Amino acid sequence: MSDLQSQNPLNANANLVGIGMDNQLWTRKTLTSNWEKIPNSGLVLAITFMPDGTLVGIGMDNQLWTRKNYLTSNWEHIPNSGAVLAITAMPDGTLVGIGMNNQLYTRKTLTSNWEHIPNSGAVLAITAMPDGTLVGIGMNNQLYTRKTLTSNWEHIPNSGAVLAITAMPDGTLVGIGMNNQLYTRKTLTSNWEHIPNSGAVLGIASLKLNANANLVGIGMDNQLWTRKNYLTSNWEHIPNSGLVLAITFMPDGTLVGIGMDNQLWTRKNYLTSNWEHIPNSGLVLAITAMPDGTLVGIGMNNQLYTRKTLTSNWEHIPNSGLVLAITAMPDGTLVGIGMNNQLYTRKTLTSNWEHIPNSGAVLGIAYYPAVRQPVPKPLNGQIVVNADEWTLSNQGFQKAPDTATFVTNVAQYFVGDEKGKFHVLSNNFGLTQSSLEQTMTKAGHTWTKGMNIPIDLATLSQY
Incomplete structure (x- = not known):
């Protein structure tokens, strides 16, 4: 199994999808199971999931591509995607990308224009928490957060140095260490713990349509991979995954990816769909999606940018600082990776970054809110309640x-x-x-x- 960059999808027991060292897609049923290659995955640099399960990848051309089903679909190019290094999807479907200048950009839809986020700083990777907070990886591989797209980056103390991160349904962070191994931390400030049998990965992001979410990852081959249980399963390759640099999920499950051309691409179903290019996507290094669907991207200058929809223009976020990657927590807090690879948080897009203690060193991060899978109800089940x-x-x-x-x-x-x-x-x-x-x-x-x-x-x- 190749080294992987991973993304985290569909339910609390869902697969991890990773990008192997061969830039192919791989999946693993749990965090500790073996990686399995996904046929027809193509070559990608990064991946993320849209809320509807569409996988979005960054091709080797840094353009965006999508595939409807991450396991079986073909990649489809997103027109006007621009060139990006990494991407993530906000809960409302807005894409946030990192431009070739490491600055953040946003686009409202997969096909709208990138808009630069003022004061975005320079980041390597980003992800959006469910509450809209962005988490980014700075140029120093430290974690940083910003509350809104335009607030200041705040360093996360004790963030350690990481290459990429994502958040599981229960809020646990999964990070890729500088040794390309997987680590977890219960909270933004707790200690990192190594995950056995993690393989070698490049980045991670999550799509959780219920409490048991698969992890979808980008392997060292820039291909997509999944693991059913992020802690114990093996990576399995996603067929037809193409090549991406970074990925994120939109609130509807659509995967948004940064192609090898740094352009934005989407795939409706991260396992089976093809990548489709997003027109006017601009060039980004990483992206994440806010809870309202606004995309936050890291431009080629490591500054933050936002775009309301996948197809709208990127707008620069003032006072964004420099970050390597970001993700948004459920309450909207941003977690970012600083240029020192430490974790930082910011309450809003425009607030200041605060360092997260004990953050370790990370390269990339991403998060997608969980939706619990309903428990089957017996046909004869009933609840009797006295209205008193x-x-x-x-x-x-x-x-x-x-x-x-x-x-x-x-x-x-x-x-x-x-x-x-x-x-x-x-x-x-x-x-x-x-x-x-x-x-x-x-x-x-x-x-x-x-x-x-x-x-x-x-x-x-x-x-």
């Missing part, structure tokens, strides 16, 4: 010993044997008191509450 809000209050738990069992049974009905992520969009005492929360958290579920979350697909799909 008192039932789940603290007093209800005290008076009715079976309340805790009822609550955990309801949770299991929705998430099966997995640990769920629940949010109470209410201020009612019957749902917000401590006994209910303690019961859910004791069962291993994540329990949050409040009325101040965004009511949009990117946010609600996390629960």
Whole structure:
């Protein structure tokens, strides 16, 4: 198996897709399983997934290409894609690319024009978190973040030195070390831990249409590869993957890639579709997608640029600093790789970068928000609830010993044997008191509450 740059796709148990040292696409079922070559993958430099599962790759010409199904489709060139080094997709489908000058650029759609992001700095790679925050890899291989497309890059302390990164559905970061091995860290500031049997990879990015997401990667051959479970599976090559430099997913699953020509390309299905060139894509080094679909790209000058859609113009992001790569976290925070290969964060596109401690050294990063795969419901299943809000209050738990069992049974009905992520969009005492929360958290579920979350697909799909 060749060395790989990887991207992370479809569900919490989905494959990793990587680019081998031969620039071919490979997949692995889990983070620790073996890599398997994807037939007809072509040669690519980088890859990313669009929200609809389309794989976008950067060909050896630095142009953008897409393939509808990352395993079986042909690459299709995206017209007017420009030349880019890396790309990622925002949750709303906007592409963010890194130009040949390492600056960030954005395009609203796959076919719109690149627009330079002012103050984008110089970055090697970028990814977008679900909340729109960009994470970039600086020219020093350190991680940096920026809250918005136009805010300042902030260094992430202890980021270490990495070549590429992506975020899993639970927020865990997967990074490629300077030795091309895979590492994970639970949070932006925790320590990196080596993943056994990781192979050699060049970059990573994720597409998670549910809680069990495949990893899609770009191998050292610039081809696409996948692994079903990012921790344990082997890399498997994606046929007809072409050659890409970087990839990211749009909110609809479309993969956006930076071709070898630094132009933007898309593929509707990252496993089977062909790459299609995005007209007027400009030249970028890396891209990521914000939760609203805005693309953030790193221009050839390592500055940040944004574009509202895949086909709109790139606009420069002022005060962007210099980054090597970026990705966006679920809350919109940007994580970037600084020129020192350390991790940095910025709350918004225009805020300052803050260093992430213990970030290690990284080269590239990417993230795509997870959407949990629904648990099959029995045809005879039913939930019986007394409409009285008192039932789940603290007093209800005290008076009715079976309340805790009822609550955990309801949770299991929705998430099966997995640990769920629940949010109470209410201020009612019957749902917000401590006994209910303690019961859910004791069962291993994540329990949050409040009325101040965004009511949009990117946010609600996390629960």
